[in-house]
Every structure is written in C-alpha cells, then in structure tokens.
Amino acid sequence: MDAETLAFLTRPGLTRLWTAARTRLERNGLRPTGTTRLQHLDAPEREALSLLLARPVTGPTATISLPDLDARLHASVAGRGLAAILEALGPPLTDRRAVRDAAAAERVRVWSTARTELESTSLSSHPWTERWLEDLGRGGTLTRQVPHTATTVVTQAIRTLATLFPATDPHPTPAAWGRGELATVATGSAHGLDDGTLLSRLVLRGIALAHDTEFPTDAPARRALWRMALVTPDEVSSTVLTHGLRPTGGTWREAALRERADHHLETHVTLRELRALSLEMPPGTRIHVCENPRVIEAAADTGRPAPLVCTSGSATTVVLTLLDALAAAGCTFAYHGDFDWPGIALANRITQRYDAAPWRMRAADYEYLATRAQVRGTPTIPLTGPPTEAAWDPELAPTMTAVGIALHEEAALDLLLEDLG
Incomplete structure (x- = not known):
C-alpha cells in the first residue's frame, strides 16, 4: 500500500x-x-x-x-x-466464530477423552462417577482452562480416584496413602494435590460424592474428607499408638522400637517413620489390636510384653498402614473394641481386612461384662443407634439389643491385661 x-x-x-x-x-x-x-x-x-x-x-x-x-x-x-x-x-x-467453534470442539474432545479414560478404569463400576463427570461439565472451573490443561487435569483426577476407589467389591480393602505419595503417583509432583490446586478440587469432589457427603468449604473439612478416603494430608501430624513392638530389622529405627518395648514405653509412630521402618517380626507374632488408648496406657503401666496397636477410635490411614505392613510380615491379629454399634462397625472393618480373631468380643463376653457391671452397681450407658451385625458372631448384635447397654473397652481392661501378660 x-x-x-x-x-x-x-x-x-x-x-x-x-x-x-x-x-x-x-x-x-x-x-x-x-x-x-x-x-x-x-x-x-x-x-x-x-x-x-x-x-x-x-x-x-x-x-x-x-x-x-x-x-x-x-x-x-x-x-x-x-x-x-x-x-x-x-x-x-x-475469526470469533471459528474461535468459538474450535473451543466447542475442544470441549467435546476434553469430555470424550475423560469419558474414555473413566470407562477404562475401575471407576466405571461406581454409580457416583457419572454425576461427578456431569458436575464437572456443568461447572465452569474446568471449561475455563486451556484445553490441554483441562484434559491433563481431568485425566489425572480420574486416575487418582481410580487408585482410591478400586472396582466394587463386597469386602473392599482400600489402600492407605499419604497425600504427597498419592500426588507423586498421579502427577509426578508431591505437591500436585496440595490445597488450592484444580486437581485437588476435582478429586475431593469425587470423594465427597463417593461418600455421599458435602463438598468441603474449609481446610479442616478438606483434611477430614481426605482421611475419609484413607489419604493422610501430611505424613507427620497423624500417628499410630503402639506398645511392645519388637521388629527384627537392623537399623537404629527398629532398635529404638525394641528398646522402648523393653522399657515398657508406648510409642507414637508417624506415617513418615513407617515408610522407613522394616517391620519384619519374629515368626508367629500375634498383634493385639485395641480401640482405646487407655488399654495401651494400662499395658505400659503394668509391663505387659505382648505387642499392641491402638486404632484410637477410627483406624486412620497411619493405623491401617502399620497393620498392613505387619500383615505383610506374616503377623496374625486379635481385635477388641467397644461394645456399641460404632465399635462393632470398626471391629467388622478390622476383622475382615486382616482376618483378625475376636478378642473377648463374643456374645458371652458381652453378657459377662454387662452382668458384672450390674452386680457391681456400675453406672451404665444406654445402647443407641441402629444395630450392626457382628461378622464374627451372629449372636452378638441380638444379645446387645436385648440387654440394651453400651460397654466401652475399659470395662474389660482387667481381662485384656491378663491376656497381654
């Protein structure tokens, strides 16, 4: 021109x-x-x-x-x-029309890729995943991303959720994870699932749907939701309470556990420590598992030598990680917990996951403790909530329903200490 x-x-x-x-x-x-x-x-x-x-x-x-x-x-x-x-x-x-058409085509490709990825994993067997995918499509968070980023993140989210939720099974045994470890597997970075990342929001939305709960709105609720999926947000703040563990490994870590056991000292073990410990145990070791820390405290006070692990009420990721490692080392388990419905639910979880023997947890044990409490005039707590069948004893739930009182683990403390001796 x-x-x-x-x-x-x-x-x-x-x-x-x-x-x-x-x-x-x-x-x-x-x-x-x-x-x-x-x-x-x-x-x-x-x-x-x-x-x-x-x-x-x-x-x-x-x-x-x-x-x-x-x-x-x-x-x-x-x-x-x-x-x-x-x-x-x-x-x-x-050419804004071409840009719009290209963006629409890219969005279609993102969701097509996501659906193909989902159908190739165990998630396709879970009914909540369809709603999860639909929610992502309706929301603007993912669609506002560059298509390559959107495809990468939704694919990583699907693979992460598939890791946490394997194919449906009558007796699922989900693995326990540290969030950094899970993020490394999913993204190659230990920070890939940190708070505030798009990937963590997508995964948490899936976890919330899987557990039929609300999406978390603050940091404590997010941490609680991670733990619900057996993911520990960090590897040092959550611990498992133990007593009497004597692993045979040759490093200072195993020696420290043995020394504390010899001195009848309880030990709090973090998830990070568990990653480094060798938990090979003497052949035929039986691990007693309790629900309440008071049992460990009493065992330490009275010098009981038997190895003991406490679930501290709910068996968090770090607890299951320890029990998984002990199971892999060939240990057997005996479990005792509270005689109330949440206690029976937890007992079902532990006994089924580890083929643990009931430890003074049968109907006859409950009847004995209930009668002893009444004879001694010990105040009792009413049994409330919907009954839960005990997988190891079909007579236990009907007996508890008929008697109608809850018995916490401390009611059997003297008997448990006898067994630990």
Missing part, C-alpha cells in the same frame, strides 16, 4: 467505520456481509465517507453496505478487499 493511500485510509474521519467494520467481520467469519450503521457523524467523518464511498454523505447517519465497501476497496481505492485493509491497518482480525 503506497503512502498516499495509507494516509487516506488512516484519516480520523474513517476511524469509526473501520472499528464497526472490524466488529462485523469478526462476528461473520471474516466475510464482508450485511451493513453497518454510523450515527451522529461530524463534518470530517461525512467528508471522509463521501470520498471513500464515492457518494455524498450529508446527514448525521449513514448505512454502509459491507459488500459494496469491499467491492469499492478492491476496484478503486487500494486494490484489496475490506478484510485485507483491516489487517493492514491492524491489529490482526480474529
């Missing part, structure tokens, strides 16, 4: 025309179709439009046919069409 033509096209009286024409072309796939209407024209604009269009523009309003303007520019003004002129004047034109 020669300097004279450029100077003519860039005169201030044409600025509004080029702006309006650019808007129209970008909406129409860069095709010069339709008309544009300019209002409140001043004298310089009327003069410039008259020269450009080769017709007088005298009023305050002008309606300009874009096909005619395109032909006029081609034939007489610059030897090129409207789109080329706008490109030359800058900035480059954007």
Whole structure:
C-alpha cells in the first residue's frame, strides 16, 4: 500500500467505520456481509465517507453496505478487499466464530477423552462417577482452562480416584496413602494435590460424592474428607499408638522400637517413620489390636510384653498402614473394641481386612461384662443407634439389643491385661 493511500485510509474521519467494520467481520467469519450503521457523524467523518464511498454523505447517519465497501476497496481505492485493509491497518482480525467453534470442539474432545479414560478404569463400576463427570461439565472451573490443561487435569483426577476407589467389591480393602505419595503417583509432583490446586478440587469432589457427603468449604473439612478416603494430608501430624513392638530389622529405627518395648514405653509412630521402618517380626507374632488408648496406657503401666496397636477410635490411614505392613510380615491379629454399634462397625472393618480373631468380643463376653457391671452397681450407658451385625458372631448384635447397654473397652481392661501378660 503506497503512502498516499495509507494516509487516506488512516484519516480520523474513517476511524469509526473501520472499528464497526472490524466488529462485523469478526462476528461473520471474516466475510464482508450485511451493513453497518454510523450515527451522529461530524463534518470530517461525512467528508471522509463521501470520498471513500464515492457518494455524498450529508446527514448525521449513514448505512454502509459491507459488500459494496469491499467491492469499492478492491476496484478503486487500494486494490484489496475490506478484510485485507483491516489487517493492514491492524491489529490482526480474529475469526470469533471459528474461535468459538474450535473451543466447542475442544470441549467435546476434553469430555470424550475423560469419558474414555473413566470407562477404562475401575471407576466405571461406581454409580457416583457419572454425576461427578456431569458436575464437572456443568461447572465452569474446568471449561475455563486451556484445553490441554483441562484434559491433563481431568485425566489425572480420574486416575487418582481410580487408585482410591478400586472396582466394587463386597469386602473392599482400600489402600492407605499419604497425600504427597498419592500426588507423586498421579502427577509426578508431591505437591500436585496440595490445597488450592484444580486437581485437588476435582478429586475431593469425587470423594465427597463417593461418600455421599458435602463438598468441603474449609481446610479442616478438606483434611477430614481426605482421611475419609484413607489419604493422610501430611505424613507427620497423624500417628499410630503402639506398645511392645519388637521388629527384627537392623537399623537404629527398629532398635529404638525394641528398646522402648523393653522399657515398657508406648510409642507414637508417624506415617513418615513407617515408610522407613522394616517391620519384619519374629515368626508367629500375634498383634493385639485395641480401640482405646487407655488399654495401651494400662499395658505400659503394668509391663505387659505382648505387642499392641491402638486404632484410637477410627483406624486412620497411619493405623491401617502399620497393620498392613505387619500383615505383610506374616503377623496374625486379635481385635477388641467397644461394645456399641460404632465399635462393632470398626471391629467388622478390622476383622475382615486382616482376618483378625475376636478378642473377648463374643456374645458371652458381652453378657459377662454387662452382668458384672450390674452386680457391681456400675453406672451404665444406654445402647443407641441402629444395630450392626457382628461378622464374627451372629449372636452378638441380638444379645446387645436385648440387654440394651453400651460397654466401652475399659470395662474389660482387667481381662485384656491378663491376656497381654
């Protein structure tokens, strides 16, 4: 474009025309179709439009046919069409329709990839996953991402959830994870599931749906939800309470456990310590598992030598990690807990996961403790809530229902200490 033509096209009286024409072309796939209407024209604009269009523009309003303007520019003004002129004047034109179509196609591809990935994993057997995928599609968080990022994150989320929720099973035995370890497996980075990341939000939404609970709105609720999926948010704040563990490994870590056991000291072990410990035990070692820390405290006070692990009420990730390692080392287990319905539910979980023997947890044991409490005049607690069948003794739940009192583990403490001796 020669300097004279450029100077003519860039005169201030044409600025509004080029702006309006650019808007129209970008909406129409860069095709010069339709008309544009300019209002409140001043004298310089009327003069410039008259020269450009080769017709007088005298009023305050002008309606300009874009096909005619395109032909006029081609034939007489610059030897090129409207789109080329706008490109030359800058900035480059954007085909907004093509951009929208491409974005829509990318979104379809993201969800197609996600669905294919989901169907290739164990998640396809879980009924909540369809709602999870639909919720992601309706929400704007994922769709606002660059398509490559969206595809990567949703694929990582599916694989993470598939790790946490294997195929449905009548007796599932989910693995326990540290969040950093799980993030490394999913993303290659130990921080991939940190609070605030898009991936952590997608995974937590899946966990919430799987457990039919609300999506967490604060940090404590997020940590609780991670633990519900047997994921420990960090590897040092949660511990498992033990007493009398004597692993045979040769490092200072195993020696420290043996020394504490010899001195009848309880030990809190973190998840990070468990990653480094060798928990090989003497052949035939039986591990007694209790629900309440008071049992460990009493065992330490009275110098009981038997190895003892406490679930501290709910058997968190670190507890299960220790028991998993002991099971892998060939240990056997005996379990005792509270005689109430939550206690029976926890006992079911432990006895089924580790094939643990009931430890003074049968109907006869409950009847004996209930009778002893009544004879001694010990205040009793009413048994409340829906009954839970005991997997190891079908008579236990009916007996508890008939007697109607809850008995915490401390009611059997003297008998448990006898066994630990």
